[in-house]
Amino acid sequence: xxxxxxxxxxxxxxxxxxxxxxxxxxxxxxxxxxxxxxxxxxxxxxxxxxxxxxxxxxxxxxxxxxxxxxxxxxxxxxxxxxxxxxxxxxxxxxxxxxxxxxxxxxxxxxxxxxxxxxxxxxxxxxxxxxxxxxxxxxxxxxxxxxxxxxxxxxxxxxxxxxxxxxxxxxxxxxxxxxxxxxxxxxxxxxxxxxxxxxxxxxxxxxxxxxxxxxxxxxxxxxxxxxxxxxxxxxxxxxxxxxxxxxxxxxxxxxxxxxxxxxxxxxxxxxxxxxxxxxxxxxxxxxxxxxxxxxxxxxxxxxxxxxxxxxxxxxxxxxxxxxxxxxxxxxxxxxxxxxxxxxxxxxxxxxxxxxxxxxxxxxxxxxxxxxxxxxxxxxxxxxxxxxxxxxxxxxxxxxxxxxxxxxxxxxxxxxxxxxxxxxxxxxxxxxxxxxxxxxxxxxxxxxxxxxxxxxxxxxxxxxxxxxxxxxxxxxxxxxxxxxxxxxxxxxxxxxxxxxxxxxxxxxxxxxxxxxxxxxxxxxxxxxxxxxxxxxxxxxxxxxxxxxxxxxxxxxxxxxxxxxxxxxxxxxxxxxxxxxxxxxxxxxxxxxxxxxxxxxxxxxxxxxxxxxxxxxxxxxxxxxxxxxxxxxxxxxxxxxxxxxxxxxxxxxxxxxxxxxxxxxxxxxxxxxxxxxxxxxxxxxxxxxxxxxxxxxxxxxxxxxxxxxxxxxxxxxxxxxxxxxxxxxxxxxxxxxxxxxxxxxxxxxxxxxxxxxxxxxxxxxxxxxxxxxxxxxxxxxxxxxxxxxxxxxxxxxxxxxxxxxxxxxx
Numbered sequence: 001x002x003x004x005x006x007x008x009x010x011x012x013x014x015x016x017x018x019x020x021x022x023x024x025x026x027x028x029x030x031x032x033x034x035x036x037x038x039x040x041x042x043x044x045x046x047x048x049x050x051x052x053x054x055x056x057x058x059x060x061x062x063x064x065x066x067x068x069x070x071x072x073x074x075x076x077x078x079x080x081x082x083x084x085x086x087x088x089x090x091x092x093x094x095x096x097x098x099x100x101x102x103x104x105x106x107x108x109x110x111x112x113x114x115x116x117x118x119x120x121x122x123x124x125x126x127x128x129x130x131x132x133x134x135x136x137x138x139x140x141x142x143x144x145x146x147x148x149x150x151x152x153x154x155x156x157x158x159x160x161x162x163x164x165x166x167x168x169x170x171x172x173x174x175x176x177x178x179x180x181x182x183x184x185x186x187x188x189x190x191x192x193x194x195x196x197x198x199x200x201x202x203x204x205x206x207x208x209x210x211x212x213x214x215x216x217x218x219x220x221x222x223x224x225x226x227x228x229x230x231x232x233x234x235x236x237x238x239x240x241x242x243x244x245x246x247x248x249x250x251x252x253x254x255x256x257x258x259x260x261x262x263x264x265x266x267x268x269x270x271x272x273x274x275x276x277x278x279x280x281x282x283x284x285x286x287x288x289x290x291x292x293x294x295x296x297x298x299x300x301x302x303x304x305x306x307x308x309x310x311x312x313x314x315x316x317x318x319x320x321x322x323x324x325x326x327x328x329x330x331x332x333x334x335x336x337x338x339x340x341x342x343x344x345x346x347x348x349x350x351x352x353x354x355x356x357x358x359x360x361x362x363x364x365x366x367x368x369x370x371x372x373x374x375x376x377x378x379x380x381x382x383x384x385x386x387x388x389x390x391x392x393x394x395x396x397x398x399x400x401x402x403x404x405x406x407x408x409x410x411x412x413x414x415x416x417x418x419x420x421x422x423x424x425x426x427x428x429x430x431x432x433x434x435x436x437x438x439x440x441x442x443x444x445x446x447x448x449x450x451x452x453x454x455x456x457x458x459x460x461x462x463x464x465x466x467x468x469x470x471x472x473x474x475x476x477x478x479x480x481x482x483x484x485x486x487x488x489x490x491x492x493x494x495x496x497x498x499x500x501x502x503x504x505x506x507x508x509x510x511x512x513x514x515x516x517x518x519x520x521x522x523x524x525x526x527x528x529x530x531x532x533x534x535x536x537x538x539x540x541x542x543x544x545x546x547x548x549x550x551x552x553x554x555x556x557x558x559x560x561x562x563x564x565x566x567x568x569x570x571x572x573x574x575x576x577x578x579x580x581x582x583x584x585x586x587x588x589x590x591x592x593x594x595x596x597x598x599x600x601x602x603x604x605x606x607x608x609x610x611x612x613x614x615x616x617x618x619x620x621x622x623x624x625x626x627x628x629x630x631x632x633x634x635x636x637x638x639x640x641x642x643x644x645x646x647x648x649x650x651x652x653x654x655x656x657x658x659x660x661x662x663x664x665x666x667x668x669x670x671x672x673x674x675x676x677x678x679x680x681x682x683x684x685x686x687x688x689x690x691x692x693x694x695x696x697x698x699x700x701x702x703x704x705x706x707x708x709x710x711x712x713x714x715x716x717x718x719x720x721x722x723x724x725x726x727x728x729x730x731x732x733x734x735x736x737x738x739x740x741x742x743x744x745x746x747x748x749x750x751x752x753x754x755x756x757x758x759x760x761x762x763x764x765x766x767x768x769x770x771x772x773x774x775x776x777x778x779x780x781x782x783x784x785x786x787x788x789x790x791x792x793x794x795x796x797x798x799x800x801x802x803x804x805x806x807x
Contacts, residue, residue, distance in 0.1 A: 056405045056462040056472070057415040062196055062245055063088055088195075095200040099191060102204060106187050106211040109554060110180040110220050115172040116557035119718055120223045122683045123561065123730065124158065125175055126714035127151050128223070130723070131162030132170050138162045140314070142323045143710055144723040146702045149736050151710070152327025152336065152729065154310065156264040157225035179227040183220025186231045187211050190450050190457075193238040196245075197414045198461045205539070206457025210449055214549035214565035215387035219446040222558060225266045226446050232262040233273060234450045237421055240277045244417050247287035249295050256299035260306025268342045269447070272432055276424025284420065286412040311337075324736040326710070326729035329770065331736075345438035378434045379445060383569045385490055388445035388452070390546040392430075394483045395452040398459020399423045401475055405462060418458055426451035442564045456542075467531060468520040477513040480538040484509020487545035493569040498548055509541035560682040561711065683715030687791040694720040694753060705753035705795075706742070708732045708774045716755060725751060727777060733770025742777050746798045754781045756794030 076083075087096035119125040123143075127150075131138030134145040141155030142148070151158070160178040168174040187207045195203035210216055219226045236258035243251035255277065262270030278296055285292050314322065314333045328336040336342075373381060380389045399419060406416035429447050433440065463479070466472035484506050491502040515534035519527050549566035694704045694716060706725040707713040713726035727742075728734050737745075745751050756778075785796040786803055 056466050057198075057402075057409075058465075060197060060414075062414065091200055098200070098204055099207075102191070102207050102211070103184055103188055106207075107180065107184050109211065109550070110183050110217065111177075112554050113557075114176050114180065114221055116555075117176065117221065118172050118557060118559055119714075120172070120176060120559055121561060121563075122559070122714035122718060123710050124151065124161075124223045124225075126710070126717045126724075127155075127158050128161045128165055128175050129170055129718060129721070131155075131158055132165035137323075140323050143326065143713060143726045143729075144703065144717060146723040146725070147323040148703065148723075148725045149324045149710075149729050149734070150326045152341065153225050153266060154264040154333075156261060156310075157228040157266070160228070161223060175223050176221060179220050179223060182227045182231045183211070183216065186216075186220070186234050186450060189231070189234045189238050190454055193234075193241055194418070194454050194457050196241060197418050198458050201464070202457040202461035204457075205460055206453045208543065209391055209456050209546075210453035212543055212547045212550050213388065213390065213446075213449045213453070214546055214553055215443055215446045216449045217550035217553045218387075218558065218563060218565035219443055221554065222443075222563065224443065226443065229262055229265045229270060230446055230450065232258045232265060233270065233425070233447070236262070236273070236277065237425060237450065237454075240281060240421050241414075241417060243295075244281050244285050244412075244421075245414055247285045247291070247295070249298055252281065252295050252299040253302040256302030257306040260303040260308070263303075263307035264310055266341075267337045272429050272447075273425045276428050277421065280417060280420045280424060284412055284417050324729075324734065326726075326734060326736070329735060345440075346432070346436050347438060372440065374435050374437060376434055379430060379448075383493070383564055383566075384442050384445060386493065386549060386566045386569055387442050387564060388448050390487055390490060391452050391456050391483065391542065392448075393486050394459075394479050394542065395426060395455040397475075397479050397482065398463075399426065399455050402455070402459050402462065415458075415462075419455070422451045422454040422458070426455065441562055443562075464535065467516060470520065473517050473520045477517040480509055480516065480542070481513040483538075483542045484513070487541070491545055491548075494567045495570075497552070497567040501544060501548055505541050505544050508537050508544075512538035512541060683711045683718075684793070686715050686719035687793065690716070690790050690793050690795070691719040693790060693795070694722060694724075697752070698722045700749075701752045702745075702750040703752070705755050706751050706777075706798075707755040708757070708778060712755065712757075724755075728771065728774035731770065732774045735771035735773050737777070738773050739776045739780055743780075749799065751798050754785070754796040754798055756782070756787065756796065 085096060085100075087099065127137070127141055127143050130142050130145040130147075134142070134147070136142070137145045137147055138159065139155065140147065141150045141153065141158050143151060160182075161175050164174045164178050165171075187210050190210050191203040191207040194206045216230075219230075236255045239251045239255040239258060242248060243255060259270055259274055278299075281296065282289075282292050285295070287295075311333055314325070319331055325331050325333050325336055327340045329339075372378070372384075378384065379392065399422075402419035403416070403423070406413055406419065409416050426448060429451070433444060433448075459479075460476075463472050463476040467476055487509070488502050488506040491497070491505065495502075512534045515530055516538065519531035519534060521527070522530060552567050553565040698704045698720070702723070703725040704720060704722040705716055706727055707716060708727045709732040710726040710730040713724045717724040725737075727737060729736055742751075781796050781798070784802045785798065785800060788795045788797060
C-alpha cells in the first residue's frame with residue numbers, strides 16, 4: 001500500500017488552525033511511519049525494507065485552511081501581523097524570520113542603485129508618462145498622451161507604473177519601483193508554493209536561487225512587461241498546486257484569472273505553460289474525471305473573461321475613437337496577438353519587424369536567423385547561459401530524480417504534483433525558447449527562473465533527507481559537482497570578472513560533493529557536522545556565480561531595448577556562438593564589451609565596417625548599402641553612404657549588456673537619427689536646447705513633434721514632457737499614418753516639428769514586409785521644409801513656409 005497526503009474537504013474548512021491540528025495521514029500497518037517530521041532524526045542507514053520514496057518525500061498534510069465567512073475574514077485580518085511574523089504553527093521559530101529576511105534582502109538588492117538605469121526602456125517609460133497625464137492613454141497603452149499609437153504589447157504592465165507616476169510624480173524611481181515589488185512578490189510566491197509540501201529549507205533555497213539569478217536581478221529592476229508576467233505565472237503555479245491538492249474550483253478559477261491577466265501583459269507568452277498546468281490538474285486532482293473537465297471549463301471561462309474584456313473593448317471600438325494598435329499592419333489587436341507577437345515569434349515571419357516578413361528572412365547561426373543559433377543548447381550558449389543557466393543542469397537532474405522518486409506515489413500525491421507543475425513550466429518554456437526562429441532576446445529567459453529555482457529547492461530537499469543512503473548521496477554529490485563545474489564554465493566566459501571566483505567555485509563544489517558522499521558513512525555527530533558544512537559549502541558554490549553576476553547587474557545602469565545581466569562575456573557554450581545576431585557578441589556585431597568583431601547579416605547592399613572599443617563596438621556589418629562604418633566605443637562619427645541624409649554622428653548607444661556607451665549604430669542628424677539602429681533599439685540624446693525648443697508654445701499643438709520610430713519619439717517626449725508622435729511605431733514600419741494623412745495634420749497645425757532621422761522605417765519599411773509610409777513622410781518633409789540643426793539634431797519647422805509651394 002502507498003501513502004498520500006491527507007487534505008481537509010474544501011467544503012469544511014478548519015475553524016481555527018491553532019485549536020484543531022491537521023488530520024492524521026492514513027497508512028496501513030505495513031507502511032511504517034506515516035510521516036517524518038521536519039525536525040525528526042533521519043532513519044538509520046540499515047532501514048533497507050522501507051520504501052525509498054517515503055524517506056525522500058514523506059507524506060505531509062497541507063496547512064489547514066482558515067474558516068470562511070465575513071466574521072472570520074475580519075478576525076484573520078486582525079491577527080494578520082502576528083501570523084505574518086509567526087508563520088505556520090508547525091514551523092520552527094527560525095523559519096519565519098529567515099523568510100522575512102530573504103524578502104528584505106531581495107528588496108535591498110533590487111532597490112540598490114535603481115535609478116542608475118534612468119528611463120530604462122524609454123519605449124515603455126514614454127507610455128508611462130502618457131498614462132500619467134491621460135487616462136485614455138493609460139487604458140490603451142498609448143505612446144503619447146494625444147493617443148496617436150500604442151506600444152506593441154497590451155497595457156496591463158504599464159498600469160502599475162502609470163499609477164505610481166500619478167501618485168509620486170514621474171521619475172526613474174517611480175517607474176521602476178513597482179517592478180522591484182513584483183520581484184519581491186515572486187520570491188514570496190515561490191517560497192509559499194514550495195513550502196506547502198516541502199520543508200522550510202526547500203522554500204528558502206528556492207527563494208534565494210530566484211532572487212540571485214542574474215536575469216531576475218535585471219528584469220525586476222527594468223520596465224519591460226516581463227516582471228509582471230513572471231509574477232502572474234508564479235501565482236498561477238501556486239494556484240494550480242492549491243487547486244490540485246483539493247480539487248478546488250475556486251483555486252482553478254484563480255489560475256484562470258492569472259492567465260487572463262498574463263495575456264493582457266504579454267499576450268500568448270503567458271500561455272506557454274498553460275497546457276502543462278491543465279494536464280497536471282486533469283491527471284492528478286482528487287476528484288472524478290467528469291468534474292475535473294467541468295472545473296477546467298470554469299477556469300477557462302475565468303481566463304477568457306479576465307483577458308478578453310480589454311480586447312473586446314479595443315476590437316469593438318471604432319478605429320477613429322482610439323489610437324492605432326502599434327506593431328500591427330492592419331490596426332487590429334488580434335492581428336498583433338497572433339502575428340507579430342504570436343506565431344511570428346515561433347516561425348520568424350514577423351511582418352514589419354527588424355527581421356520580419358520572411359520566416360526569419362535573414363541568415364544567422366544555427367538556423368536561428370538573425371536572432372542567433374537555435375537548438376537544444378541555445379539557453380546554455382553564449383551570453384544567454386550567464387542569464388539563466390547557472391542552476392539549469394541541477395534543475396533538470398533534480399526534476400528527473402523527483403519524478404523517479406515519486407513514481408509509486410498515488411496519482412494525487414502532492415510531491416509529484418509539485419514536480420509536474422514546475423517541471424512542465426520549465427520544459428514547455430525552455431523548448432519554445434530554444435527552437436523559436438523569431439525575435440528572441442536574452443532577457444526573455446527570466447520566464448524560466450521560478451521553475452528552475454523551485455525544482456532546485458524541492459529536489460535538494462529530498463536528497464538531503466536521504467543523504468545517509470549511498471545511492472541518494474551519490475545523486476546529491478553529482479548534482480553539486482555538475483553545478484560547480486558548469487559555474488566554472490560560465491565564469492570562464494568572462495575571465496576578467498572576479499578571476500579568483502572561478503576556481504574557488506569549482507574547488508569548493510568538488511570538495512563539498514566528496515564530503516556529502518562520505519558524510520553518510522561516518523556515524524554520529526561527526527558525520528552530521530561534516531554533512532552540514534558540506535551542505536553549506538555546496539549551496540555557496542552553487543549560488544556564488546549567479547550572485548556575483550547579480551551584484552554586477554545591480555551596480556550598473558541598463559537602458560535601451562536589448563539588455564543583458566552581468567559582465568561582458570566571450571562566446572561559448574555547448575554548440576558554438578550564441579548571441580544576437582548571428583553569433584556571440586554585441587549588437588550590432590561583435591562582443592558585448594568590445595574586443596571581438598561579429599557580424600550583422602542580412603541587410604541589402606554591400607560594404608563592411610570595423611571597430612573596436614568600449615560598450616558598443618563596431619563589429620562587422622555586411623550588406624549595408626555602400627561604404628563603411630568605422631566606430632569606437634567612445635563615440636565617433638560613422639559614415640553611412642546610401643542612407644538618406646548622408647553622414648550621422650554616433651550618439652549614445654547600447655551594448656549587449658545594456659550599459660550606456662558611445663558610438664551607437666547610427667546617430668542623430670540627417671541620416672539615421674537617434675541611438676542604436678537609427679533609434680530603433682535606443683533613443684536619441686536630447687539636448688536641453690532641443691527640449692526647450694519643443695516646449696515653446698506646446699499648448700498650441702496636439703503633438704509638439706513627430707519622429708520616426710518609438711524609441712526616438714520616447715526620447716524627445718520624456719525630455720520635453722510633451723506629446724510626440726511616433727510615426728510607424730517601434731520599427732517605423734507600421735502603416736499608422738499615410739503621407740496624405742500627415743499632410744492634413746500639418747495643414748491643420750497639429751504638429752509643430754519634424755525630427756529628422758530615426759527608425760528602420762526611414763530605410764524603407766517594405767524591405768521588412770512593413771509599410772513605407774514613414775519613409776515617404778520623411779522624404780516629403782526633407783524636400784518641402786528647410787532643415788534646422790540644433791546641436792546634433794536636425795529639425796524641420798512644419799509651421800514655417802515651405803521651400804516650394806504645393807503643400
